[in-house]
Each structure stands twice: as C-alpha cells, then as structure tokens.
Amino acid sequence: MAVSTPESVVEPGPLAKYDTGEAMCPYRLVLEHLTSRWGVLVLIELLERPYRFSELRRAIGRVSEKMLTQTLQTLERDGLVHRDAKPVIPPRVDYSLTDLGREAAQQVRALAVWTERRMDAVQQARDAYDAAKRQR
Amino acid sequence: MAVSTPESVVEPGPLAKYDTGEAMCPYRLVLEHLTSRWGVLVLIELLERPYRFSELRRAIGRVSEKMLTQTLQTLERDGLVHRDAKPVIPPRVDYSLTDLGREAAQQVRALAVWTERRMDAVQQARDAYDAAKRQR
Numbered sequence: 001m002a003v004s005t006p007e008s009v010v011e012p013g014p015l016a017k018y019d020t021g022e023a024m025c026p027y028r029l030v031l032e033h034l035t036s037r038w039g040v041l042v043l044i045e046l047l048e049r050p051y052r053f054s055e056l057r058r059a060i061g062r063v064s065e066k067m068l069t070q071t072l073q074t075l076e077r078d079g080l081v082h083r084d085a086k087p088v089i090p091p092r093v094d095y096s097l098t099d100l101g102r103e104a105a106q107q108v109r110a111l112a113v114w115t116e117r118r119m120d121a122v123q124q125a126r127d128a129y130d131a132a133k134r135q136r
Numbered sequence: 137m138a139v140s141t142p143e144s145v146v147e148p149g150p151l152a153k154y155d156t157g158e159a160m161c162p163y164r165l166v167l168e169h170l171t172s173r174w175g176v177l178v179l180i181e182l183l184e185r186p187y188r189f190s191e192l193r194r195a196i197g198r199v200s201e202k203m204l205t206q207t208l209q210t211l212e213r214d215g216l217v218h219r220d221a222k223p224v225i226p227p228r229v230d231y232s233l234t235d236l237g238r239e240a241a242q243q244v245r246a247l248a249v250w251t252e253r254r255m256d257a258v259q260q261a262r263d264a265y266d267a268a269k270r271q272r
Contacts, residue, residue, distance in 0.1 A: 027252045035171035079261020107250050111243045116163045121236050125215020
C-alpha cells in the first residue's frame with residue numbers, strides 16, 4: 001500500500017463550544033460516518049485509487065453488499081465519495097474520493113496508522129490492568 | 137478551548153494487510169474506543185487538563201454516569217487514561233491522559249477539528265445530493 005503525506009493539513013483550532021455540550025451536533029454525525037467500521041476501510045482503500053464496486057467489496061472483505069452500498073451512499077451524500085456510473089453494458093460504476101474526501105481519508109488514515117503502531121503499548125496496558133484487577 | 141499542535145506526529149506508513157481483510161482485528165477495536173461517541177469527547181476534554189469525574193461529566197454534558205464510567209474504564213484499560221483515586225474523605229478521583237493517550241487524543245482531535253471546519257462543504261454536498269435525487 002503506497003503512502004503519502006497529507007497534502008493539506010488542517011491547522012488545529014478551537015472547536016465550537018457545542019462540540020462537547022451536544023453530542024449530536026451536525027459534525028458529530030459526520031465524524032460517525034468517517035469512523036464507522038466500513039467508513040474507515042472504504043476511505044483508506046479509496047486513498048490508494050478508484051475502485052469498482054465489486055473490487056472494493058473484495059478489497060475490504062467480510063462486508064455485505066448492502067452494508068457497502070449504504071456506506072458508499074452515506075459518504076457520497078456527505079460529498080466525500082464520487083460515484084461515476086458509466087452508461088455501458090454491463091453497467092460499470094466507479095467510486096473515488098472527492099478532494100474533500102481525500103482530506104478526510106488522510107485524517108482517518110493517520111488515526112488508523114497511529115492505532116496500529118501503538119497496539120503493543122495498548123496490549124501491555126491491558127495485561128497490566130487485568131493483572132491488577134485479579135489481585136484485588 | 138486552548139489548542140496545541142501535536143507534539144509527536146506519527147509518520148504515515150503501510151497498514152498491515154489485515155487492516156482491510158479482517159474488520160475485527162485488534163486495532164479496529166481500539167479505533168472504535170477512540171472514535172466512540174463519548175470516547176472522542178473524553179479524549180478532547182482531557183487534552184486540556186485533568187478532570188474529576190463529576191467535572192468531566194458536566195463538561196461533556198448529556199452523558200449518563202454509567203456511560204461515562206464505562207468509557208473511562210475502557211480507555212484506562214487501553215492505557216490511554218490514568219485514574220488517580222486519592223485516599224481522602226470524601227473520595228476524590230482524578231482522570232488524566234497518559235502519554236499514549238495524549239498521542240491518541242491529538243489524532244482524534246485533528247479529525248474532529250477537520251470535520252467541524254468542513255461542515256459547510258459537507259452540507260452543500262448533501263443539499264446538492266438531495267436536490268438531484270428529487271429530480272430523478
């Protein structure tokens with residue numbers, strides 16, 4: 001899997017007050033789309049290249065046709081994924097990231113990479129936590 | 137809310153193959169903890185400073201005592217949050233980020249900030265999507 005540095009880095013800035021006061025404010029819903037089980041994987045795959053539906057389903061694995069369709073529709077509606085239906089027979093539909101989607105995918109990927117890299121530390125912490133619990 | 141630039145940036149690198157092939161590999165579970173509704177908010181709040189339980193609950197808002205307790209326990213077991221129970225009367229418990237938790241929180245916050253900043257673009261995309269749908 002080729003890796004690139006994010007092209008556009010969003011400067012950290014203050015989050016509006018409602019980010020903590022109201023869990024269901026609009027941006028929370030988008031965050032849930034980005035970090036949903038299949039959303040994460042779709043975004044990371046599409047960072048590499050455009051995919052046809054069946055290819056994408058194979059690449060992700062274990063996702064039902066229905067769930068992948070729903071995930072792609074949600075991301076398309078949010079302006080993150082572009083759906084390109086070619087008027088050919090048999091029908092061909094390609095999915096790719098929009099510019100906005102590429103930015104989102106880079107952020108999501110950074111979080112996923114961090115998590116994977118730190119799994120050993122997490123596992124050590126869990127072992128210590130569970131051992132301490134058993135001693136009580 | 138004060139904002140700082142991440143102190144340690146994890147370089148992007150290839151994700152292991154199982155990241156897409158197996159949705160429930162160990163790092164996916166940790167990613168779900170980080171991006172859970174309350175996980176996101178707890179991490180972002182604790183980036184600012186340590187909190188006592190009741191303070192944290194007020195700061196986050198709308199979270200039940202039970203859900204906040206569960207969220208904190210999960211993050212503590214993952215080695216991201218440190219729980220400091222002071223042997224005083226009445227009991228006093230402080231929560232803070234570990235070094236590992238600070239790294240995680242910075243990644244999560246970057247994603248949350250990005251999402252909030254781009255909400256206008258997302259909303260425009262949704263309006264266009266819904267309008268196109270109505271015309272079909």
